[in-house]
Amino acid sequence: MNRTLRYGKMSFSPVPPRMTEHAILAVSNLRKSYGNGDARMTVVDGVSFNLRRGECYGLLGPNGAGKTTTLRLCLGLTEPDGGEIRLVGRPIPAEARAARMRVGVVPQGDNLDPDFTVAENLLVFGRYFGMEDATIEARIPKLLEFANLAAKKDARISELSGGMKRRLTLARALVNDPDIIFMDEPTTGLDPQARHMIWDRLKTLLAEGKTIVLTTHFMDEAERLCDRLAVIDHGRLIAEGNPRDLIAQHIEAEVIEVYGDNALVWGESVGRAAAARMEVSGETVFCYVDDAQPLLATLSNVPGVRYLHRPANLEDLFLKLTGREMRD
Amino acid sequence: MARLYAPPAFSLRFVPIWRRNFLVWRKLAGPSLLGNIAEPLITLIAFGYGLGSLLQQIDGVPYIEYLASGAICMSVMMAASFESLYSAFSRMHVQKTWEALLNAPLGLDDVVLAEMLWAATKAIVSGVAILGVILALGIGHHPQAVLVLPILFLIGMTFASLGLIMNALARSYDFFTYYFTLLLTPMIFVSGIYYPTAQLPDWLQSLAHIMPLGAAVNLVRPLLLGGWPADPWADLAVLVAYCAAAFYMATIVTRRRLLK
Numbered sequence: 001m002n003r004t005l006r007y008g009k010m011s012f013s014p015v016p017p018r019m020t021e022h023a024i025l026a027v028s029n030l031r032k033s034y035g036n037g038d039a040r041m042t043v044v045d046g047v048s049f050n051l052r053r054g055e056c057y058g059l060l061g062p063n064g065a066g067k068t069t070t071l072r073l074c075l076g077l078t079e080p081d082g083g084e085i086r087l088v089g090r091p092i093p094a095e096a097r098a099a100r101m102r103v104g105v106v107p108q109g110d111n112l113d114p115d116f117t118v119a120e121n122l123l124v125f126g127r128y129f130g131m132e133d134a135t136i137e138a139r140i141p142k143l144l145e146f147a148n149l150a151a152k153k154d155a156r157i158s159e160l161s162g163g164m165k166r167r168l169t170l171a172r173a174l175v176n177d178p179d180i181i182f183m184d185e186p187t188t189g190l191d192p193q194a195r196h197m198i199w200d201r202l203k204t205l206l207a208e209g210k211t212i213v214l215t216t217h218f219m220d221e222a223e224r225l226c227d228r229l230a231v232i233d234h235g236r237l238i239a240e241g242n243p244r245d246l247i248a249q250h251i252e253a254e255v256i257e258v259y260g261d262n263a264l265v266w267g268e269s270v271g272r273a274a275a276a277r278m279e280v281s282g283e284t285v286f287c288y289v290d291d292a293q294p295l296l297a298t299l300s301n302v303p304g305v306r307y308l309h310r311p312a313n314l315e316d317l318f319l320k321l322t323g324r325e326m327r328d
Numbered sequence: 329m330a331r332l333y334a335p336p337a338f339s340l341r342f343v344p345i346w347r348r349n350f351l352v353w354r355k356l357a358g359p360s361l362l363g364n365i366a367e368p369l370i371t372l373i374a375f376g377y378g379l380g381s382l383l384q385q386i387d388g389v390p391y392i393e394y395l396a397s398g399a400i401c402m403s404v405m406m407a408a409s410f411e412s413l414y415s416a417f418s419r420m421h422v423q424k425t426w427e428a429l430l431n432a433p434l435g436l437d438d439v440v441l442a443e444m445l446w447a448a449t450k451a452i453v454s455g456v457a458i459l460g461v462i463l464a465l466g467i468g469h470h471p472q473a474v475l476v477l478p479i480l481f482l483i484g485m486t487f488a489s490l491g492l493i494m495n496a497l498a499r500s501y502d503f504f505t506y507y508f509t510l511l512l513t514p515m516i517f518v519s520g521i522y523y524p525t526a527q528l529p530d531w532l533q534s535l536a537h538i539m540p541l542g543a544a545v546n547l548v549r550p551l552l553l554g555g556w557p558a559d560p561w562a563d564l565a566v567l568v569a570y571c572a573a574a575f576y577m578a579t580i581v582t583r584r585r586l587l588k
Contacts, residue, residue: 034588075431077430077431077587078587078588079331079587097433097434097435098433100431100432100433101433105431107424107427107428107431109424111423111424111425111427111428112428113348113352113423113425113428114423115352115355116351116352120351124344124347124348124351125428125432127344127347127348128344128345128429128432128433128434129432129433130341130344130433173431
């Protein structure tokens with residue numbers, strides 16, 4: 001499948017930006033705090049967003065920004081302090097159980113049943129949806145094929161690699177043929193081959209018309225998969241939109257990363273004045289510019305520096321919006 | 329907050345969760361059943377014949393019969409407790425099985441109900457195995473012995489519910505040692521399993537009367553020895569009260585732990 005095809009399908013029935021009734025997931029002014037007194041911490045602080053059917057929507061944010069709590073609230077696993085959620089047309093948390101009939105969840109950590117085989121994991125999970133054994137049994141070969149696990153049907157979970165476990169968790173989330181799939185960091189801890197395989201499967205699901213909401217730390221993943229994304233920090237939604245549009249809107253088009261012994265000296269004496277914006281992180285100077293040619297021309301003659309010229313990407317946007325300090 | 333204290337939701341949604349636990353158990357049923365039979369067999373023979381040869385009769389029955397008719401309650405209590413503590417904790421906290429259940433269209437109340445009934449099921453399996461051993465030893469060949477089965481299930485439900493309270497409060501497996509050594513073991517000694525409660529000081533006897541294990545022994549022992557409980561409704565009321573109160577409490581503390 002390709003992305004233009006999907007946008008084509010979207011434009012067939014144009015969706016106004018704030019059409020709550022038809023949004024598959026509509027969240028407005030969501031709030032959640034934990035703790036009491038001085039220890040009270042606001043984790044989600046007035047978040048609103050609407051998911052269109054068939055899109056992939058990313059929630060990005062540093063650790064502790066409130067992404068996982070937002071997902072838990074959307075699934076009705078915890079009670080909000082304020083705000084409204086509608087998931088597949090049902091109010092959450094009031095009708096969360098009924099809503100989850102149409103939902104698949106890929107949690108952050110694998111919670112497959114270690115006592116069961118691959119196929120038994122799918123069978124037992126299907127029963128939780130009230131499905132007949134025969135219906136689930138009929139679906140299992142398709143799910144295993146999708147997850148590229150057909151040969152591992154009778155394997156125990158301990159025999160699977162990390163990538164296989166993730167794929168099985170994804171297949172398990174599809175046992176009820178959901179309309180919308182929640183994924184909390186679907187590729188964290190996977191090697192590059194395994195990540196690419198997961199991405200490929202997610203694209204297949206999007207092509208089938210499924211809606212996906214995912215959280216991730218990987219900017220390449222978000223840029224590659226998401227039609228739209230939201231950057232969340234300190235419980236607030238600080239930017240939302242198509243990845244390319246957001247980059248164009250918030251930051252300069254090009255980046256020159258300058259490093260080497262002389263980089264910091266060059267940065268303070270020349271770079272800061274010449275670039276539209278400059279940031280220093282460790283030994284590296286980041287110069288953000290709309291036109292890189294003048295700077296590149298001067299850099300080629302500077303001794304003791306090396307540099308990399310590239311287009312601005314989502315990581316630049318993310319770091320600009322959320323800062324370069326460590327979050328723990 | 330209203331939802332935190334709402335009465336437990338009862339529905340048949342517990343069935344697939346119960347079946348999940350049953351499927352795990354079935355894979356290991358052989359060794360598990362062997363343990364269920366071997367453990368009481370060894371204990372009854374060792375204590376019954378060893379101590380019994382010195383004691384001969386207690387309350388007019390041979391010691392092995394006295395012991396067997398009480399020990400079955402203790403074994404059912406232990407089976408329910410182990411399942412609702414260690415096994416439930418590993419499903420809730422270590423394997424995150426509960427997390428997976430809650431991502432499906434199931435509620436936490438369904439999970440708590442399923443775990444309670446599953447632990448009671450394991451307890452009754454253990455109870456039936458011991459009953460088999462007792463019958464094989466020539467004890468309990470009376471028609472009313474069949475009445476102990478529903479009572480054993482109620483005992484299982486009661487201690488499963490009490491165990492699930494501890495499960496929801498536990499930070500690690502170590503916590504359960506306190507429950508066993510500070511609550512269950514002393515209860516065994518005041519509930520007339522090994523010796524009649526008449527030996528105890530008055531205040532301990534009255535305490536024993538309102539203990540769930542004491543009530544259980546008062547009901548089960550006479551039925552297995554061919555008689556009838558002296559005060560069945562009072563003892564049943566004690567068990568049902570513990571079961572209902574503990575299950576409600578288990579539901580609340582589990583909600584408080586997991587639905588934050």
